[in-house]
Amino acid sequence: MTFPEEHFLLDDTVPGTLWEPPGGDGPLILIAHGGGQHRGAPSVTGRARMLVASGFRVAALDAPGHGDRPDPVASPMRGTAEGLAERVARINAEVATRAVPEWRAALDRLAPSGPAGFWGVSMGAVVGLELMAADNRIAAGVLGLTGARHDLAATITVPVEFALQWNDEFVPRASALALFEAFASTEKTLHANPGRHAELPRFEADSALRFFQRHLPQRK
Amino acid sequence: MTFPEEHFLLDDTVPGTLWEPPGGDGPLILIAHGGGQHRGAPSVTGRARMLVASGFRVAALDAPGHGDRPDPVASPMRGTAEGLAERVARINAEVATRAVPEWRAALDRLAPSGPAGFWGVSMGAVVGLELMAADNRIAAGVLGLTGARHDLAATITVPVEFALQWNDEFVPRASALALFEAFASTEKTLHANPGRHAELPRFEADSALRFFQRHLPQRK
Structure with missing residues (x-):
């Protein structure tokens, strides 16, 4: 099953993709990819396909320094002076701060008055924490695989489904809890x-889909 | 929507109810009620109705000392010498040990060669832990709201969905984790x-239903 797929460029610099169900209507879900990935990664397109099949619109952007963008960020795998975990945390925070205005511009374009959902884990969750803290058009978020930015989480009041991997080699369990x-x-x-x-x-x-169905009902 | 409901008596002493979908077929799910409740409590019948509507058979028993049974156990609310938490744990363990042969007899009658699912929280989860450790016909369990019997959990290898209430006044969070x-x-x-x-x-x-659908598929 294929769905309309529209590639776009935000502000002449940020490549994005919009997937739409037949008819082009439905609540919008933003999907942010993880570190080192891009908006066309199977983890993004697989989730997009599932959501679109249930009547949602889905948008994904390449994060700063990722995918089709010419402004690479340093690879966290090449760290020497600092530990890998610290380096990942620092890069994720940098990417998130740069990405949030871009996601807000995407909302202006695709769901200017909201509400919309957000789905991102790992680096994508750090983006989501910053975006959800800054923009109340995000009405529900599926996040996970990070233990960063408790300060932002404390300002978020909308429904959240949060995934934790019990044996995560990057995220200390206590920080995620x-x-x-x-x-x-x-x-x-x-x-x-x-x-x-x-x-x-x-x-x-599948659980995330049901979470979004509860909190972003389709217009009939 | 109503479903066939059959009350039965196991070994002349244990009152049970069986709910069946139209046709009377489908995988069996056992539902164990919580402390102080009984097999006709809304939390049991509500879950039964939902499962039966999705093609499962459901059986519930009154626990020892509960419901229509003439052999009351002490109420944990009347404890004086020991603390409430200790008293609840002791009574739950007593009930579970007495209940397990009864659930195994129910399996002999309703799904003699398995597989079946088990759903119980709080006292019902303590029953489930003991039953799942003793009887490999239970192929999947939804448990929760207890922190007891780590020894039994360590012997259980089938899929488990486990519910924890973050602010549980009876179950210390660390024990449940x-x-x-x-x-x-x-x-x-x-x-x-x-x-x-x-x-x-x-x-x-709803999540438990999907868990059982994944692990106890309907025969076509």
């Missing part, structure tokens, strides 16, 4: 599964 | 939500 605790949301659910950072089970995507 | 960690299951998912012991969100029932 504390981040979950920090969210000010009345409705927040932690989903923890065994496995390493990249081993988030596929059935969590 | 450690119980989740103790399961030997390759597939196990922790679902944590804010709120007290009795405030498990309704959407967790």
Whole structure:
């Protein structure tokens, strides 16, 4: 099954893709990819296809320094002076700060008065934390695989589904549990599964779909 | 929507109810009620109705000392010499040990060669831990709201979905997290939500249904 796919360029610099269900209507979900990935990665397009099949519109952007963008960020794998975890955290924070105005411009274009959903894990979750703290058009977020930015989580009040990998080699378990605790949301659910950072089970995507269906109902 | 409901008596002493979808076929799910409740409590019948509407058979028993049974156990609310938490844990363990042969007799009658699912939280989860450790006909379990019996969890290898209430006034968070960690299951998912012991969100029932659909597929 194929769906209309439209590539666009925000402000002449940020490559994005919009997927739409037949008819072109439906609530908008933003999908932010992880570190070292891009908007066409299978983890993004797979989630997009599933959401579009359920009537959502989906938009993805290449993050600063990723995908088709000519402004590379340093690879966290080449760190020497600082540890890998610190380097990943610093790069994720830099990317998120640069990415948030771009996602807000995407919202202006695609869902100017909201509401929209956000879905991102790992680096994508750091982007989401900063975006959700800054823009109240995001009405629900599926985040996870990070333990960063408790300060931002404490300002977020919309429903959150948060994924934690129990044996994450990059994210200390205690930091992720504390981040979950920090969210000010009345409705927040932690989903923890065994496995390493990249081993988030596929059935969590089905759960995320149902989460968005609860919080971003289709117009009839 | 109503479904066939059959009350039965196991071994002349244990009252049970069986709900069946049209046609009377489908995988069996056992539902164990919580402390102080009974097999006709809304939390049991509501879950049964949802499962039966999706093609499962459901059986519930009154636990020892509960419901229509003439052999009351002491109420944990009347404890004086020992603390409430200790008293609840002791009574739950007593009930579970007495209940397990009864659930095995129910399996002999309703799904003698398995597989079946088990769904119980709080006291019902303590029953489930003991039953799942003893009887390999239980192929998947939705448990939660307890931090007891890590020893049994360490012997359980089938898929588990485990619910934890973040602000549970009866179950220390660390004990529930450690119980989740103790399961030997390759597939196990922790679902944590804010709120007290009795405030498990309704959407967790929908999640449990999907868990059982993944692990106990309908015969076509």
